[in-house]
Amino acid sequence: MQLELLDTKKWATRADLANAVFEWIECWYNPYRRHSSIGMICPNEYERRHQPPDPEA
Numbered sequence: 259m260q261l262e263l264l265d266t267k268k269w270a271t272r273a274d275l276a277n278a279v280f281e282w283i284e285c286w287y288n289p290y291r292r293h294s295s296i297g298m299i300c301p302n303e304y305e306r307r308h309q310p311p312d313p314e315a
Contacts, residue, residue, distance in 0.1 A: 259279070259282060259283075259287070262282070263278060263279065263282045288301065289301055289302050290302065
């Protein structure tokens with residue numbers, strides 16, 4: 259996060275920084291990082307693998 263977000267620019271306000279940190283965590287880190295509790299795959303991949311088939315497809 260330090261290299262990918264914090265060091266990329268000078269933040270005008272703490273609120274701007276807080277919003278950027280929140281977005282980075284929720285939009286990039288959590289959806290794509292691997293979790294040991296689900297077999298070392300990312301949550302997006304886990305949901306894709308365990309989604310029921312679309313009956314209309």
